[in-house]
Amino acid sequence: MSVLALLLLAATPADVTLERCPRVSESEVRRLTRIELANGGSSTLRIRATVECVASEAVVRVDDPVTRKSLSRTIDLANVDAKVLPRYLALAIAELVEASWAELTLPAPRVVEPSGEAPGQEVRAAAEAQVRAPGPLRLEAFALARRFPSSKLWQLGGGVRLALSGPILGGLLEIDAAHGQRDTGLGQIAVDSATAALSLTGTVPLDSSVTFTGSLGGRVGVGIVTGTPFDSALIRGGSFAAVWLGPCASVKAIASLGHWFASLALEGGLTLLGVQGTFNGLSGPGLVGPWFGLSLGIGVRP
C-alpha cells in the first residue's frame, strides 16, 4: 500500500450496511472495518460499503467518494468460520477500498513533446482559427429594391448570390428577378426583369466578424414590359421583351456569425442597352438610365 493510500485510509470514515446476512453482526463488521481502515473520523468524504448475502456468497459493494466510482466484488463464505466472519467481511471491504484508491498512485499520462522551440500563443491561435474558418465560397439569398429614377420605376424582387472570396480579390455571380409597375393615364405598365451580374470583388475586413466588399462588373438580362389598359374597349395593351445590360458597381457590408452571415448591399449602375414601355408614344416606365439598388441578404459559408 502506498503512502498516499495509507494517509487516505487513516483519514476516511466508513458506513457499512449488511443486507440479508443474519449470521453476521452489522455493528461488529462496521467496527472492524473502521479499524481496518484506521478511521480517524475527521474527513467529510465518507465511504459507503454494502454487503449483501446471497446463499453462501456475499456481494461487497463500495461507493468511493475519493475517486468517485463504485466497485463490487463477490466473495465465497462457505468455508469461513462464523466467528471470523465479521473480520473477514471487514477485510474484504478494506481491500476493495484500497483497490479503488490504487488509481491515485498511477503516474500522470505522458505527453510527447516535439523537438524545437514551442510556438507562441498568438501563432497557435491563428493556426487554430484558420483550421476552423469557413471556406472561401459564400452562398446567399437576398431581397432587393431597385430604382430607375429617369423612368420613375421601383422594382422589388429577390435572388441568389454566389461569391468566391480570396484574401484580397474575389468573384461574384448574382442572379435575380424583379417586378415593378406604374400607372399611366391609359393603364398600368408592368416591368419584369431577370438578370445576372458578374463582378470582380475586393474585400476589406473590419474585424473578425464584419467585412466590407466592393465590386465592379456588369449586369445583363431580359426586361419584359406589359401594358394592361384601364378600358380594353378603348385602349390596346401589349407586351414585349428585350435585352437589358449595363455596367454596375456595389459596396456591401457583411456581418458573420460562424458559418452564417447577413449582408447589406448598395448597387449603382448605368444602362447601356435599355428596355422601356411607351404609351401613345410617350415614355413610360422601363429599365433605362442610371439605377440604384439596395439588397438585404442572408447566407452561409460552407
Added chain:
Amino acid sequence: MMKTRRAMLIVSMFCGVGCTLPVSQQDVLSELTHPQDDGGCVPRQSINDWPVKVLFLVENRGSLCVLDPPGSTGARGFCEMFTQADGGTVPGRVKALEQFWASHAAQTNLWSSVTWWNPGERGFSFRPVSGGLPMATGAELTHALGAAGDLEGALRLAKQRLEAEMQATSPSLRAQTKFEVVMLSVGVPTPICSSNDDFSTFPTPTNPQGRWPDSPGSGDFCNFGNREVCDPVTGRDPKGGVCLPGFVAGGDRNQPAALMQLATEIAQLKAAYGVGAVSLHSRMLFDQGQLDACGPVCNDLLGLPGRDASIFGEYILRSLATAGGGTFVRPATPQQLDLSDVDVTTVREVCAQ
C-alpha cells in the same frame, strides 16, 4: 482603332444627360381609335357626353393694377393711383370672363374652372358654365392682387388640375372630352431664378433664347429665399412670408425653357390620358399706354424696362401657345380682351339634326 474602342467604352461608362444610349421601346398601351376619327357626328341629345372643359389660368400679380386697372393688393397705396381712362371699374380680364360665362350660359356640355395664383392656389375647379360665374370671382381678381408673376407655378398648377380632372373621369368619357387651357397673363415671369450664376452671355428680350440670370428685382430670394416649408394653397411660409410652392432655393425657376417644357407636357396630356383634345392658349394682358403714363415710377415694374417687358412677355406667351398647340392673342389693351374666340366646340362635330 484600339483607341477609338476604348474611348467609346469610357463614354458609355460615364454617359449622363448629354448623350443618348440605345433603348428598346414599344407602345404597350395605345388608343384603338379616337372618337373624332370615326367619321360620325354627335347627336344633339348626347352632347353632354361630349364635354368641353376650359381652364382659365388668370394672372393676378400686383402690377396688374397698372397694366389692367383697376386693382388693389388689399392695402391702400400705389395701386389706388391707377384707373381706367374711361372711368371703368372692371378690369379687362374680369370683364372678358364675365362675357364668356354670359355668352355660353346655354351650352350644357361646357365646364369651366378659373384658377389664379399670387402665388398659391386660388379659384375654383371645373363646374358647368350654365351655373354662372361665382359672384366673388371678379371681386377677388380685382381687389386681392398678389405678389409674383410665377408663371412656372401657374403652369404646374394647371397641369395638376387637369390631371386630377382626367383621373376622376372614366376612360370612355375622357376620350370624348376636350380640354382647353387659356392663360391670361402679362407674360413676363418673375422672379426668374438660375441655378447657375456663371454667365458668359446674357439673353435679352429681343434675343431671349438661353438661360436667364436671376431677376434683378428678386434680391437674394433666388439663392436664399423659400427656406421654410411653403404651403401650396396659400403660397405662404409658416412665418407668413410669400413663397413659391415647389421652389428650392438655389435652383431654377421660371426659365423660359422650363415654361415651354411645361406647355409641352400639358399638350401631351392628350396622349397620356387618352383625352379627346388638350391645348394651351395664351392671351396677353399688357397696356403699354398705362405703363407709359405711369412714368419712371413704373419703369421697373416687371423687372425690365416697359418696352423690353412687352417684347419679352409676348415672346413667352406666343411660345407657350405654340408649345401647347394653341393660339396666342395680344389685344391692344386688356379692356379689349375677348374670349369668344376660345373654341368650345366638341371634339366631334355635332349632328346638324
